[in-house]
Amino acid sequence: xxxxKGNIVYSPKLGELVTLPHGALLLDDDGVLCDILPAAPxxxxxxxxxxxxxxxxxxxxxxxxxxxQYPMLGMGMDLPxxxxxxxxxxxxxxxxxxxxxxxxxxxRLARDLITGGTTRVCMxxxxxxxxxxxxxxxxxxxxxTGYVGKVNMDRNSVPELEESTEQSKRETLRWLxxxxxxxxxxxxxxxxxxxxxxxxxxxWLGKLAEERGLxxxxxxxxxxxxxxxxxxxxxxxPQYWETYHKYGLWKDHTVMAHCVWSDERERAAMxxxxxxxxxxxxxxxxxxxxxxxxxxxxxxGLSVTLGSDIAGGAMLAMSRVVTTTIRVSKLRHMKxxxxxxxxxxxxxxxxxxxxxxxxxxxxxxxxxGHPLHAMVVDDAGFAEPVRELTLRERFERAVYLMxxxxxxxxxxxxxxxx
Amino acid sequence: xxxxKGNIVYSPKLGELVTLPHGALLLDDDGVLCDILPAAPxxxxxxxxxxxxxxxxxxxxxxxxxxxQYPMLGMGMDLPxxxxxxxxxxxxxxxxxxxxxxxxxxxRLARDLITGGTTRVCMxxxxxxxxxxxxxxxxxxxxxTGYVGKVNMDRNSVPELEESTEQSKRETLRWLxxxxxxxxxxxxxxxxxxxxxxxxxxxWLGKLAEERGLxxxxxxxxxxxxxxxxxxxxxxxPQYWETYHKYGLWKDHTVMAHCVWSDERERAAMxxxxxxxxxxxxxxxxxxxxxxxxxxxxxxGLSVTLGSDIAGGAMLAMSRVVTTTIRVSKLRHMKxxxxxxxxxxxxxxxxxxxxxxxxxxxxxxxxxGHPLHAMVVDDAGFAEPVRELTLRERFERAVYLMxxxxxxxxxxxxxxxx
Numbered sequence: 157x158x159x160x161k162g163n164i165v166y167s168p169k170l171g172e173l174v175t176l177p178h179g180a181l182l183l184d185d186d187g188v189l190c191d192i193l194p195a196a197p198x199x200x201x202x203x204x205x206x207x208x209x210x211x212x213x214x215x216x217x218x219x220x221x222x223x224x225q226y227p228m229l230g231m232g233m234d235l236p237x238x239x240x241x242x243x244x245x246x247x248x249x250x251x252x253x254x255x256x257x258x259x260x261x262x263x264r265l266a267r268d269l270i271t272g273g274t275t276r277v278c279m280x281x282x283x284x285x286x287x288x289x290x291x292x293x294x295x296x297x298x299x300x301t302g303y304v305g306k307v308n309m310d311r312n313s314v315p316e317l318e319e320s321t322e323q324s325k326r327e328t329l330r331w332l333x334x335x336x337x338x339x340x341x342x343x344x345x346x347x348x349x350x351x352x353x354x355x356x357x358x359x360w361l362g363k364l365a366e367e368r369g370l371x372x373x374x375x376x377x378x379x380x381x382x383x384x385x386x387x388x389x390x391x392x393x394p395q396y397w398e399t400y401h402k403y404g405l406w407k408d409h410t411v412m413a414h415c416v417w418s419d420e421r422e423r424a425a426m427x428x429x430x431x432x433x434x435x436x437x438x439x440x441x442x443x444x445x446x447x448x449x450x451x452x453x454x455x456x457g458l459s460v461t462l463g464s465d466i467a468g469g470a471m472l473a474m475s476r477v478v479t480t481t482i483r484v485s486k487l488r489h490m491k492x493x494x495x496x497x498x499x500x501x502x503x504x505x506x507x508x509x510x511x512x513x514x515x516x517x518x519x520x521x522x523x524x525g526h527p528l529h530a531m532v533v534d535d536a537g538f539a540e541p542v543r544e545l546t547l548r549e550r551f552e553r554a555v556y557l558m559x560x561x562x563x564x565x566x567x568x569x570x571x572x573x574x
Numbered sequence: 575x576x577x578x579k580g581n582i583v584y585s586p587k588l589g590e591l592v593t594l595p596h597g598a599l600l601l602d603d604d605g606v607l608c609d610i611l612p613a614a615p616x617x618x619x620x621x622x623x624x625x626x627x628x629x630x631x632x633x634x635x636x637x638x639x640x641x642x643q644y645p646m647l648g649m650g651m652d653l654p655x656x657x658x659x660x661x662x663x664x665x666x667x668x669x670x671x672x673x674x675x676x677x678x679x680x681x682r683l684a685r686d687l688i689t690g691g692t693t694r695v696c697m698x699x700x701x702x703x704x705x706x707x708x709x710x711x712x713x714x715x716x717x718x719t720g721y722v723g724k725v726n727m728d729r730n731s732v733p734e735l736e737e738s739t740e741q742s743k744r745e746t747l748r749w750l751x752x753x754x755x756x757x758x759x760x761x762x763x764x765x766x767x768x769x770x771x772x773x774x775x776x777x778w779l780g781k782l783a784e785e786r787g788l789x790x791x792x793x794x795x796x797x798x799x800x801x802x803x804x805x806x807x808x809x810x811x812p813q814y815w816e817t818y819h820k821y822g823l824w825k826d827h828t829v830m831a832h833c834v835w836s837d838e839r840e841r842a843a844m845x846x847x848x849x850x851x852x853x854x855x856x857x858x859x860x861x862x863x864x865x866x867x868x869x870x871x872x873x874x875g876l877s878v879t880l881g882s883d884i885a886g887g888a889m890l891a892m893s894r895v896v897t898t899t900i901r902v903s904k905l906r907h908m909k910x911x912x913x914x915x916x917x918x919x920x921x922x923x924x925x926x927x928x929x930x931x932x933x934x935x936x937x938x939x940x941x942x943g944h945p946l947h948a949m950v951v952d953d954a955g956f957a958e959p960v961r962e963l964t965l966r967e968r969f970e971r972a973v974y975l976m977x978x979x980x981x982x983x984x985x986x987x988x989x990x991x992x
Contacts, residue, residue, distance in 0.1 A: 226957050227957050227958060229974070230970065231974075233900070233970065234919055234970075247961075251960035257958075257960070264957055265957070441905060442901070442904070444916070447905070470975075480901075482651070486859050486862050487859060487902075490862055498862070501651060538647070538648075539644050539679060539683070540678060541645050542645050542666050542669035542675070552651065553648040553649050555648075556647070556648030559977070
């Protein structure tokens with residue numbers, strides 16, 4: 157057994173925060189969480205790791221990001237969407253035909269994720285099979301767990317970044333065959349978005365998802381122009397989501413990024429089919445897509461998680477994504493004259509952590525019976541407070557101010573990876 | 575003479591960016607900028623500092639921040655304004671009666687400002703004279719330059735943080751008498767805001783400002799409740815700004831923080847009297863004050879600068895304040911259906927740098943004939959790009975991604991302070 161001592165903080169439910177000053181987590185030898193203790197036992201038959209006065213919190217989950225856009229983080233932010241895609245995005249992704257470049261970039265990305273406290277991801281690669289396998293390798297080596305998708309896109313791209321329908325199918329199968337080597341990273345089917353995939357490819361992917369029991373991720377209702385284009389491509393579908401539904405891609409555990417403009421009917425279809433929203437606040441502002449109605453989604457009972465969406469988003473650190481999500485929700489709060497209550501820090505942290513872990517089947521913040529996902533945050537480096545702070549106050553300050561220097565240890569899938 | 579070699583980037587005017595790859599700055603022995611060179615001369619009769627491939631850019635100017643709120647950075651962000659003031663702000667500021675605590679906190683703050691590339695400030699202290707002098711000392715030691723104000727507040731506070739009118743006058747004079755010891759930090763008169771100061775105190779401050787030729791800083795039109803309160807206190811003044819004007823505090827170089835709700839008439843009064851706006855995007859969102867009409871202000875020709883406004887703002891680093899300002903402007907852009915164009919990265923950097931230096935009398939970005947204010951940003955630590963970037967692209971990425979690790983050198987008032 158292992159005993160981790162520290163100040164335990166977690167959000168078991170939306171809007172709830174549990175704080176256990178000088179508490180402890182009890183793990184079995186495989187790193188599975190057996191118990192959450194309000195106080196560390198005097199004599200425990202366990203190997204003790206004492207994190208002292210640091211905060212021990214569930215790690216972050218990044219439910220939407222584009223790994224091959226990491227090289228363009230913080231660039232082209234003033235361009236309109238189509239110009240941004242053509243000047244930066246597609247050309248950047250095309251570079252991942254070079255496996256050496258992919259290796260260097262993905263090693264760096266994997267390290268930056270884990271040092272920022274992100275231990276689970278649901279991630280887009282590019283269309284390149286080899287680079288995708290390299291990405292999975294590097295994530296696994298660094299201790300990041302979760303799902304990665306080789307992107308499918310057989311239309312409406314640029315010449316450097318398009319595959320034929322046949323090629324897309326063949327490469328998808330080659331990729332899937334090679335995924336058995338990974339223990340902590342699994343494949344997820346990833347049609348880029350409706351405009352990028354022919355009906356034939358979509359239908360084939362839907363069938364494959366069913367046959368092999370694979371999850372699906374894509375984009376939905378991000379902005380006006382995109383929605384109009386989808387309508388043009390699928391005149392038989394009254395709404396965007398139906399272009400996924402008709403091919404069997406709209407199902408339990410499907411992750412849809414953005415959903416900025418999803419109306420009541422589209423949201424009801426998410427709830428009915430178990431589709432999860434990956435809300436990407438920073439990206440939605442940077443590209444001027446809009447502000448998603450997160451409070452409404454939560455009130456309706458939807459599963460809402462957060463994504464950094466690099467490089468539409470310009471920040472990889474999920475702590476910053478969480479506070480940006482709060483800020484954006486405050487703007488919506490003001491815009492709706494207070495009707496849409498803003499997200500509190502407890503709520504936004506829940507979305508960036510617990511809600512994501514829940515998608516992976518591990519509910520409750522710190523999930524008993526599951527391998528531990530946690531980060532240890534040392535706030536001793538922040539400015540000296542004027543009085544002793546409560547653990548709740550320290551939690552809020554940590555979420556607002558933490559950077560990788562404050563992350564002292566990380567546990568991912570039961571393993572101490574930092 | 576001194577010659578600084580590097581990639582020169584600066585914004586001489588709103589929306590203009592000059593990039594000189596492998597250029598140089600020529601300084602005299604006092605650190606005064608004599609020339610900006612598109613290429614470094616082969617043989618210069620000067621001591622050369624070669625910053626290699628790094629970016630050499632004008633430093634940041636933080637035109638509104640509360641030094642004694644640094645200990646509460648990132649705390650109480652979910653509270654409404656009045657509760658936030660009473661639970662955190664006033665109690666935190668009251669702690670600065672303790673000069674040892676002030677010394678420790680202000681030393682840390684000064685260092686964090688300079689390592690983040692902020693070399694000029696226009697800053698609020700608390701009402702404590704001794705702590706204010708310590709703040710000025712610590713800023714000067716760290717190489718930060720600019721203006722600091724002992725706060726005046728003789729009504730509507732909490733018992734721990736109020737001074738009588740007589741005390742406020744006496745302490746202000748004691749403080750001013752002691753300011754002669756500083757070379758780079760000057761005093762600025764600082765009535766906290768209209769609700770905090772009796773008419774007698776305001777009138778006395780206005781007279782003092784005139785007699786001694788002192789500048790003035792305060793708050794204006796931050797939120798609804800505050801504006802209504804001011805109207806109640808000054809029924810003779812149709813608008814908030816007139817409560818400053820009638821006491822001689824509304825004049826050239828007066829800095830007014832926020833101005834979120836300043837209408838056309840109030841803005842026209844700013845333009846007419848040479849009043850400068852300190853726009854505080856992060857604070858305005860965190861406290862749900864609103865989104866200031868920055869584009870309109872700029873179109874009208876107002877002098878707009880940026881402030882971190884810690885600790886209503888939760889980020890001290892001006893690079894992050896600049897990108898937050900862009901994000902907030904994009905939300906206003908969307909809200910006005912594109913009528914208010916968002917701030918480009920060039921424009922927001924101009925506001926956080928050149929516009930501030932201009933208030934100090936040094937115009938043009940890199941101001942020839944003035945002691946140098948610059949930061950050297952090394953972007954080699956960012957992710958490897960897919961191709962060689964233009965200097966303009968590197969500038970954008972640096973503004974979005976820089977942290978103190980990327981700031982390799984800082985020049986403040988002609989001195990190399992880091």
